[in-house]
Amino acid sequence: MRGFVFFCSLAMFFNACQTNFEPQALPILGNRDVGPSGDTIYHQIRDFSFIDQDSQVVNNATFAGKAYVADFFFIACPTICPKTSKQMLRIHDHFKTEPNLLLLAHSVAPKYDTVAALNRYARNLGVGSSKWHFVTGEQAKIYDIAGDYFSIAQEDPTAPGGFDHSGRLILVDKNRHVRSFCDGTDPEDVDRFMRDIEKLLNEK
Amino acid sequence: MADGTGLKGLIPPLAGADFLKNSPEAVPCIIRAGYKGKMTVNGQVYETEMAGIVKLSDFEITNIINYIHTAWGNDLPIVQLQQVREWLEPCEKAVKPF
Numbered sequence: 001m002r003g004f005v006f007f008c009s010l011a012m013f014f015n016a017c018q019t020n021f022e023p024q025a026l027p028i029l030g031n032r033d034v035g036p037s038g039d040t041i042y043h044q045i046r047d048f049s050f051i052d053q054d055s056q057v058v059n060n061a062t063f064a065g066k067a068y069v070a071d072f073f074f075i076a077c078p079t080i081c082p083k084t085s086k087q088m089l090r091i092h093d094h095f096k097t098e099p100n101l102l103l104l105a106h107s108v109a110p111k112y113d114t115v116a117a118l119n120r121y122a123r124n125l126g127v128g129s130s131k132w133h134f135v136t137g138e139q140a141k142i143y144d145i146a147g148d149y150f151s152i153a154q155e156d157p158t159a160p161g162g163f164d165h166s167g168r169l170i171l172v173d174k175n176r177h178v179r180s181f182c183d184g185t186d187p188e189d190v191d192r193f194m195r196d197i198e199k200l201l202n203e204k
Numbered sequence: 205m206a207d208g209t210g211l212k213g214l215i216p217p218l219a220g221a222d223f224l225k226n227s228p229e230a231v232p233c234i235i236r237a238g239y240k241g242k243m244t245v246n247g248q249v250y251e252t253e254m255a256g257i258v259k260l261s262d263f264e265i266t267n268i269i270n271y272i273h274t275a276w277g278n279d280l281p282i283v284q285l286q287q288v289r290e291w292l293e294p295c296e297k298a299v300k301p302f
Contacts, residue, residue, distance in 0.1 A: 075252065075253070076252075076253045076254075076255060077255075078238075078254065078255035078257070082211055082214075082215055085211060085214070086211055089211070089212070120251070121214065121252070123213070124212060124213035124214045124250075124251075124252065125211070125212050125213065125214055126212050126213065160255065160257075161255050
């Protein structure tokens with residue numbers, strides 16, 4: 001019994017300590033390398049250039065000085081996309097007036113999801129390209145860049161709808177580093193992710 | 205969606221949808237073969253294509269319809285397997301979205 005009481009007080013002590021810590025900064029995710037001068041080279045989103053629902057070029061410069069949430073989807077997707085789109089919409093609405101956060105949805109079926117189709121999709125969702133870019137482009141380039149976002153995208157005739165992709169939402173900072181991600185089909189995980197977004201936006 | 209509310213102007217709701225009440229005979233074929241074109245639900249026009257779920261049996265489709273008819277506050281009649289089979293008769297061969 002005495003041991004148990006001791007254990008409890010110890011646990012309380014540590015809990016009390018923990019609450020005094022500053023909230024930890026978000027990590028920089030992904031593989032690291034060491035550069036020639038000994039510096040750590042962090043995983044970065046590569047250069048890209050796609051076209052959005054308003055026929056605008058969307059590239060790295062579009063997100064200069066801003067953070068963004070990226071995901072992969074396609075319009076006729078019968079499985080997870082409606083769920084992830086609903087969560088992306090939640091993030092959109094929550095950070096609507098936050099100028100330093102944008103959203104970027106990549107179509108994994110770019111041959112079907114044309115600019116016109118994406119435009120209609122965004123319009124029906126009630127969102128605009130000043131905040132949320134829906135992009136199409138060269139399929140191979142989209143599939144390649146999915147890896148940078150720790151996501152997969154591939155054409156697969158056996159998958160429902162003909163395309164396979166992950167439902168992750170990925171948070172990228174102004175230095176093109178991935179700082180957080182979540183399962184876009186799980187509203188609770190998205191709650192945690194939105195707190196991470198707040199944390200990133202509050203970084204100096 | 206999990207709460208039957210749909211998604212803005214993209215996906216029509218199932219909860220409180222007048223379409224279910226007015227056109228129950230169309231529902232089994234939509235589940236099996238999908239839907240392309242415009243659809244009006246509760247006065248709003250939707251046009252997002254829906255993929256069918258080809259592998260569902262008549263029995264499974266009946267169960268889904270009865271779930272939809274009674275979930276999220278819906279209070280529509282329970283349908284029988286035989287009725288669903290009749291509704292499925294004119295249903296075109298299941299279409300794939302692409």
